[in-house]
Amino acid sequence: MNGNPFRPFDTNLDQDTSLLLLREAVAGADDGELFLERHRSEVLSFDDGRIKTASYNASEGFGLRAVRGETAGYAHSTTLDEHALRRAVATARLAVGQGGGTLAEGPARTNQKLYTDADPLTESTFPAKIDILREIDAFARDLDPRVVQVSATIAASHQEVVILRPEGTLVTDIRPMSRVNISVIVEQDGRRESGGMGGGGRAGLIGLIARDAWEPVAREALRIALVNLDAEPAPAGVMDVVLGNGWPGILLHEAVGHGLEGDFNRKGSSAFAGLMGQQVAAKGVTVLDDGTIPDRRGSITVDDEGTPSAKNVLIEDGKLVGFMQDRQNARLMGVAPTGNGRRESFAHIPMPRMTNTYMLGGDTDPAILVADLKDGIYAVGFGGGQVDITNGKFVFSCTEAYRVKNGVVGAPVKGATLIGDGATAMKQIRGIGNDMALDPGIGNCGKAGQWVPVGVGQPSLMIGGLTVGGAGA
Numbered sequence: 001m002n003g004n005p006f007r008p009f010d011t012n013l014d015q016d017t018s019l020l021l022l023r024e025a026v027a028g029a030d031d032g033e034l035f036l037e038r039h040r041s042e043v044l045s046f047d048d049g050r051i052k053t054a055s056y057n058a059s060e061g062f063g064l065r066a067v068r069g070e071t072a073g074y075a076h077s078t079t080l081d082e083h084a085l086r087r088a089v090a091t092a093r094l095a096v097g098q099g100g101g102t103l104a105e106g107p108a109r110t111n112q113k114l115y116t117d118a119d120p121l122t123e124s125t126f127p128a129k130i131d132i133l134r135e136i137d138a139f140a141r142d143l144d145p146r147v148v149q150v151s152a153t154i155a156a157s158h159q160e161v162v163i164l165r166p167e168g169t170l171v172t173d174i175r176p177m178s179r180v181n182i183s184v185i186v187e188q189d190g191r192r193e194s195g196g197m198g199g200g201g202r203a204g205l206i207g208l209i210a211r212d213a214w215e216p217v218a219r220e221a222l223r224i225a226l227v228n229l230d231a232e233p234a235p236a237g238v239m240d241v242v243l244g245n246g247w248p249g250i251l252l253h254e255a256v257g258h259g260l261e262g263d264f265n266r267k268g269s270s271a272f273a274g275l276m277g278q279q280v281a282a283k284g285v286t287v288l289d290d291g292t293i294p295d296r297r298g299s300i301t302v303d304d305e306g307t308p309s310a311k312n313v314l315i316e317d318g319k320l321v322g323f324m325q326d327r328q329n330a331r332l333m334g335v336a337p338t339g340n341g342r343r344e345s346f347a348h349i350p351m352p353r354m355t356n357t358y359m360l361g362g363d364t365d366p367a368i369l370v371a372d373l374k375d376g377i378y379a380v381g382f383g384g385g386q387v388d389i390t391n392g393k394f395v396f397s398c399t400e401a402y403r404v405k406n407g408v409v410g411a412p413v414k415g416a417t418l419i420g421d422g423a424t425a426m427k428q429i430r431g432i433g434n435d436m437a438l439d440p441g442i443g444n445c446g447k448a449g450q451w452v453p454v455g456v457g458q459p460s461l462m463i464g465g466l467t468v469g470g471a472g473a
Helices: 015-026 082-095 126-143 211-229 247-260 262-266 327-333 366-371 420-426
Strands: 032-048 050-068 070-077 147-164 170-186 190-201 236-243 287-290 311-316 356-359 373-387 391-406 408-412 417-421 431-434 443-447 450-458 461-471
Touching: 015 032, 015 082, 015 366, 032 070, 032 126, 032 327, 050 082, 050 126, 050 287, 070 082, 070 287, 126 147, 126 170, 126 211, 170 211, 170 420, 190 211, 190 391, 211 391, 211 443, 247 262, 247 287, 247 311, 247 356, 247 373, 247 391, 247 417, 247 450, 356 391, 417 420, 420 431, 431 443
Parallel strands: 236 373, 356 450
Antiparallel strands: 032 050, 032 147, 050 070, 147 170, 170 190, 236 461, 287 311, 287 356, 373 391, 391 408, 391 417, 417 461, 431 461, 443 450
16 A cells, blocks of 8 residues: 555446445435445554564555445455445345334535544654654653653544445545653562553654653653652542543543543443433533544544534533433434444444544643542542443452542552442532543553543542542551
8 A cells, every 4th residue: 555645436436436326225225325445554662672563554445335224234345345334235135124214414524623634654764763662761760760661652643534425425534643662660579560641642653653752651650660769559449539531531531521422321231321311420510422533542634424523512500411422323213313423444334433523622730639538539540440331330459549638638549449330430429620621642542442532531530429449448
C-alpha cells in the first residue's frame, strides 16, 4: 500500500455499479451501507535498553450491511473488486428475507472537520523515532538513581474511511491518531514499584515526540512510581472516596457509560433500562458524550454509518435524558441517531459506542472536597477494571491513591480497589469539583470483541459509601 489518498471508486470499483449493488442488497430492508476502509498503523517500543517491538500493519477492505428489523446481514472482504462485492450482496441479503422494510432516511450531511488530515506515520523516519526512544530511556534513568527499568512506546495510525449510502450519498473521513507512553520501574531496599503516563489524540506525531512534550510525561511516570514506593497497604471497608479529575472518569465510562448505550437499553439488559426521565444520579450531575471535541482521541467527524458526531446530553442535573444510539437501535426505539455508530474496522458491524464521555464540573474547590473527607481514600489514578452492564457493578484498581483522615492527606496506599455499582455511586455523589478535565488521550474501549479509541473526563468528585478493597482494616 502506498501513501496516495484512498479513493476506491477511482482505483478499484465503479461507483455507479457499487451503488446499484448496494441498492440490490438493501431492497426491502430498513437500512444498510457500504463501508470501505484503509488503515495503517505503527508501534515502536523500547524496553530495558533495547527495541522490544517494531511493528507495522496495513489493511484495506469493505463491509456491506443490510438491516431488517433487529437482524443485520453483514459481509466483508479484503478484496476491493466487483466480484467480491457481488458475493457480499448475496450474503447480506440473507438477513432481508422477503423484505417488507422501509428504507430509513439517510444521515444529515456535515462540513465539520475536527482534526487534521496529516499522516502521523510519515512525519518522522524510523531511525529518528528509535533515537527519540533512546533519549527517553536515557533521560528517565538520569532523573533518579532508583530507576531500574524504562519502557517507552511511540504509536501512530492513519485510517481513511469511505461510506456509500443507498440514497447515493458518499461520506469520507480521514482519521489520524498518535500516542506516546512512558513507564518506569524504581527499586529501593529490594522493593520495586512502577509508574506510567502517556497521552495523544487525533493529531500528528510531531508535537508528541518533541522533547518539551515527552519530558513532562517521563517526569510524571517517575513521580507516580516514587509515590508507590512509599505506599502502605490499603485499608478495607466502606468509606467515602474523593476521585481526582481527568482520567478517573474511566470509572464513569465503564460503570455508567456502557449502561447508557442504546442496544443494552432496547434489549432491557442495562441497569438504566426503563428509567428515562427519572432521577438516576445526584442533583448537579450532568454527563455528556461528545464526539465533536477537536483533536481528541474519542472524537469522530462522522460515525461509521455516516452520521455526524454530536454533543449528546445523557444525564442532566441527575435525570436520565438520553442514550447513545446507532441507526438501527435508534430506529427500533423511535428516536434519532446520535452519531455513536462505531466499529473497529471494515470487518466489524457497527454498534452504539461511546466517544468522549465526561461529567460537567460543579462549583466546589477540589481542596474543599478533600478537606471534608473525614476517613477515606483520595484516588487520583486508575488501572484496569471490570463492570457488569446488567447491574452496573464495578471493580477498579487504583494506581495512585492516598489515605485521608480528618481532611488531611496522608500516606499513599497500595492495592486499593473500588467496588460498587454505577447507579448507586451516581446517587451518592456528595460534591462536584470545579476542575473538570479530560484524560490525556490514552483510552481504548472494548465491547463485543471490538476495540475503539475513546476519551473520558470528570471533575474531582466526592462519593459516599464506596466499598474499598485493600490489604488491611
